Every structure is written in C-alpha cells, then in structure tokens.
Amino acid sequence: MKEITDYREKQVLVLGLAKSGFEVAKLLLTLGAKVIVNDGSPLEGNPDAEALAAQGVQVVSGSHPPELLDGTDLIVKNPGIPYRIDILQAAQKRAIPIITEVELAYQINEGRTIAITGTNGKTTVTSLIGDMFKHSAKKGYMSGNIGYVASKVAQTVDAADYMITELSSFQLMGIQEYHPHIAVITNIYSAHLDYHGTQDEYVKAKMNIFSNQTAEDYLVYNLDQRSLLADYEVSSRLIFFSTTDKTDGSYILDDKVFFRDEFIIDTADIVLPGKHNMENVLASVAVGKLAGLDNDAIRKTLTTFSGISHRLEFVTEDRGIKYYNDSKATNTLAASFALDAFQQPTHWICGGLDRGNGFEDLDAHISAVTRMYVVGETAEKLTAFAAEHGIPCTLCLDVKDAVNQTAAYTKSGDVVLLSPACASWDQYQTFEVRGDAFIQQVGVLCRQNV
Template structure:
C-alpha cells in the first residue's frame, strides 16, 4: 500500500464498530492517527473492541457522547449511519469533515479501481467483472459493498492489481478524492428515500462516483437513462450500454452482443438467466474491454456464470414445486424482474422494512401471482395491494412462517418465490440472513 502521512498525529473518530469500522481503526492506527471508536450499541465485550483496546485505541460504546467531538479532526462514518442523527448534525455544525472507509481505500491503493454502483444489479455486475478478470492473466480483487472491506483489500493489493469495488450511495456520500479509473452505474431508480430524503439527493449521491474523474477515465452508463447526466458536469469519457439500440459501447443486434462494433458472443450462449441480466452483462463487458481483458476470458465467464446467491437463486424442487430465493430484491424494481422471470403460478413471499414507498410499480407484474405471503412492517401496504388486485393472501410472522404456509397451498407446477421488494432490517440484520432463513426452512419441507 502507499505510504501516506496525511493522518499522522490527527485525532480521528471512527463511527460504528462493524467490519469496516474495525479494519478502519486498525489502518488509521498504523498510519499514525490518534483513533477513537464510537458505536451506539454496547460493544464493550466484543473481541473487536478488546483487540482495539489492546492497541491503545479508545472504544466508547452504548451512546454517542457529544464531548467526543471536542478535538476531532475527521470522522470516518459507517455508511449505514444516517446523517440526520443529532451527533452527526452537531459534527457538521462544527465543520468536522466526514468520510467513509472507501476514501481510505483509494488513498492507500497502488493500482487502478473499477467502481460499480446503481440501484439494482451492482453485485451481479461486480461479480461478473471479477469472474472475467479471474479467467484472464490480470488480478481483480472484489471489495466494498459486496462484503470485503475495501481498505483491507487495498492494503494487500499490488500496483498491477485492480480493485473491483461495489459502492452504495451511502458510501459515495462520504468521498472527497476517491476516483475510479472506470466508474460503472447500472441504473438509477427510486430507492433509499428514508436515508437521502429526496430522489434528487439519491441521484446526486450516485453521481458522486464521477466527481473526481478526468478525461483519462471512463463512465459506463445505461443509455436509456442518459438524461440523468444532463445536470452533472462529466469530465470522463462516457461509454454506454443498451439492449435496444447500437451505442458507443456495448449493445445487442440480432441476438448478438457487440462492443464498439466488435462481436463478442451470441445472446443464446449466455448462461445467466433473465432479460434484466442482459444489461448487467453488457455493462460488465464494457468494463472488461476497457480493462484490456481478452475476449476469450469474457466469453468463458458468460458461458459459465449462473448468478449470485440470494438473487433469483434456485433452491430445490419439492413435490414438483420449485423454490427460488431472491432475498436480495430489496426494492420494487428488483422484484419486477423476479416476477417477470416465471410463467408458472407464483406463490410470492414479500414484505419487510417500510421505507415509505408504495408498491404501485408492481401493478403490471402480478398476473401470474397465485397467492401472496406477507410479513414485516409493510404488511398493511401489501395487504391493500393484494386486495386491490384480488390476489389471495396470508399474513405471516416472518419468512419461516411464510414457507410453512406455502406447503398447504401449492400444487405441482407452482413456483414459490421469496422476492421481498423491501429491505430486511425490520426482522433480519441483512438480506443474506433472510435468504438463509428461507433456504433452511424450504429444505426442512422434505
């Protein structure tokens, strides 16, 4: 990693002792900072807190005392902590700069960065690009929102390596110098309004990914949403992807995929299912080609990559009923893709955290839904949705209860689909835990 000195002797507060907070505190300690860690939950007895205290890093937990801000030069904030909490508002009032951990990853990284963001598809795209690198002679290291702490990965990366970094809007709000050589935005739809407040703020957070790019860098963008770029100054070279027309970038003509007039592969040879995944594939191809990944490596991925866990993941067939785990569908757009993927009668498991949005986006996508199994904070909204569409429904305690209730309702040829259209945090710590709960109880049906 780069030997940077800008943090030596600085008083830095790491806010949130999750995986990224833990690694951030250790990194800043190595870089010579005076580090304090603060978490609103009581983490005093955790192994992480004890290990940090052994390094003489102060850990304050259980609340956010304002006096911690007294001599702080910088806050490195967990992305999930909203800016509207009083502690952060007081820090802003005191003009204390707030960044997220991906900024540190950029500052110490020796090689190039591909940054991937978007409302839907970013984990699939990050994984696709990583697989294309894996089939080549280049090293691509997955990190960021995909589950590997970016600053930890960057510490071990070499100058010839590429960080393939999945980025959330929450992370991108906390950057100052962060600059990916290739920025990729899969799409931007309505999401996270409970955090950002307005759609304009959400779009601005996503477009932060390009704010430091120069003419030597690239932005890969969805052509059907190009108007979103009109309000932003883009210095980088824009490469589009489109499933509908020929563009400067990746596109499909007569069932064949091209990148800038170069034939890559027939659509029929691609393994990854779903029409929505064609956009993910096209954007991934663009990133790979701009990174000088050879065609044979790209093709090898597209002929073998079947998808990621919790995204339209086939679980099993029981009594001729197929079960699919789409727990990663944390918004309505992702669920439309899932509902449209099946022609069989669907038993739809849905619900979760209420972020204030409605479900009218799903109106045109429920013709195959035979029964709804509703759980979580959005129960009343989804109950009203079911009634307005004359869909039978069951009110369930949680995913486990929903799975159990499907057993008496399904017949051979049906599909059981967990695609919640909501975040998991009202009942589960992550969508992965929610998906594993589904998988576990589906397998118990045998």
C-alpha cells in the same frame, strides 16, 4: 499499499464498529492515527471491540457522547449511519470532515479502481467483472458493498492490479478524492428515500461516482437513462451500453453482443438467466474491454457464470414445487424482475422494512401470482395491495412462517418465490440473513415431506 502520512498523530473518530469499522480502525492505527471507536449499541463482550481496545483504541459504546468531537480531526462513519443524527450534525457545524472507509481505501490503493453503483444490478456486475479477471492474466480484487471491506482489500493491491469496488449511495456520500479509472452506473430508480429524503438527493449521491474523474477515465452508463446526466458535468469519456440500440460501447445486434463493432458472444451462449441481466452483461463487457481483458476471459465468464447468492437463486425442487431465493430484491424494481421471470403459478413471499413507498410499480408484474405471503412492517400495505388485485393473501410472522404457510397451498408445477421488494432491517440484520432463513426453512419443509 501506498505509504501516506496524512493521518499521523491525527485524532480520528470511527463511528460504527461493524466489519468495516473494525478494519478501518486497524488501518488507521497502522497509519499512525489516534483512534476512537464509537458505536451506539453496547459492545461489552464484543471480540472486535476487545481486540481494538487491546491495541490502544478508545472504545465508547451505547451512545454518541458529543464530547467525542473535542480534538477530533476526522470522522470515518459507517455508511448506514444517517447524517441527521446529533453527533454528525454537530460535527458538520464544527466543519469536521466526514468520510466513509472507501475514501480511505482509495487513498492507500496502489492500483487502478473500477467502481460500480446503481439501484439494481451492481452486485451482479461487480461479480461478473471479478470473474472475468479470474479468467485473465490480470489481477482484480473485489471489494466494497459486495462484502469485502475496501480498506482491507486495498492493502493487498499492487500497482498493476485493479480494485473492483461495489458502492452504495451511502458510501458515495462520504467521498472527497475518490477517483475511479472506470466508473459504472447500472441504472437509477427510486430507492432509499428514508435515508436521502428526496429522489434528487439519492441521484446526486450516485452521480458522485464520477465527480473526480478526468478525460483519462471512463464512465460506463445505461443509454436508456442518458437524460439523468443533463444536470451534471461529466469530464470522463462516456461509454454507453444498450440492449436496444447500437451505441459507442456495448450493445446487442441480431442476438449477438458487440463492443464497438467487435463481436464478443452470441446471446444464446450466455448462461445468466433473466432479461434484466442482459444489461448487467453489457455493462460488464464494456468494463472488461476497457480494462484490457481478452475476449476469451470475457466469454469464459459469460458461458459459466449463472448468478449470485440471494439474487433469483434456485434453492431446490420438492414434489414438483420450485423454490427461489431473491432476498436481495430490496425494492420494487428488483422484485418486478423476479416476478416477470415466471409464468408458473407463483407463491410470492414479500414484505419488510417500510420506507414510505407504495407497491403500485408492481401492478403489471403480478399476473402469475396466485397467493401472497406478507411479512414485516409493510404487511398491511401489501395486504391492501393483494386485496386490490384480488390475490389471496396470508399474513405471516416472518420468512420462516411464510415458508411453512406455503405448504397448505402449493402443488406440483408451482413456484415459491422470496422476493421481498423491501429491505430486511425490520426483522433481519441483512438481506443475506433473511435469504439464509428462507433457504434453511425450505430445507426443513422438504425434509418433513420425505
């Protein structure tokens, strides 16, 4: 960990406890800061809050008192907290800097940074790259939005190592000096408009990933979306990936994967399922080669890595019915990939947080859907969508209820697919919690059938 003195005797407000707030508060104490933690929810009895208080951290919960800004030199905010809340609006008027914890992680990281963002595929790409490092002689540490707090991971990274960080648009809005040696943008589609307000603001947040790069760095980018770069200055070296065109990067030709004309692997040997995953593979191959990983390490991953939890995850087969958990499909594009993966009669469990969007993007992807089971805030919209397409629809209380309802309609050869096309936060704390609820109830249902 780099020895930095920037935070000594500085008053830092950590806004939002959660996992990242807890770790960043501890790190700031180590760096000599005076730390205040503020969370809008009550924290009585919270073990993390109690642990911080025992170390001298002032913990304020239940509201965001404006007087917390008095004497504050910096705010480190939880990425999910929108800038429109009163305390952040007031901080901006006072010109108090606001960052997210990945900025702090970058400042203490001794190694090189690989950063991955995008609307879809970023978790898969991060996992693929992390797995490639595991099979190589080099060390790479996964962090960020994938579930490992970046400011904690950064403390263990040495100068010869790589820190591999998945970044959301929320995190990228809170960077200042953040400077990845290799940046990846998998794709950009419409998402998170409830947070960003407009698509332009969402795109701008994503493009922050390369804002501090220089000619010594790399930007790995989807060739199909090259036009989105027209409004941005790219100082780094552009490395494209494409499933359809030969390019100066990674591409497919005659069912083989190449990087800059170097053969890497036959596509038939790649075990990760789904056509959409081929772009993720190509992005990961490009990063692996740029980071100096040998082809054996890259091939080992591509011939063994079969996917990640909650992303088109096969759960079980019971009485000839197959169950798939795709809870990470929090938007229509991700759901379209899952729906396209099946030709069998599909029982589609969907719905969740209403972000104001419609579902017409899925019109061309529902040919195999024989019944919909809708949940959450978007249930009414999805019921209307089902009626428009003549698909029988069942209104359900939650994912558990939806699993139970499928028992009345499924038969051998069918697929039950949880692919919500919506975020989880109306009923579940995270998409992982939602997916786990699905898996657990599938297990209950199958045991009842014994």
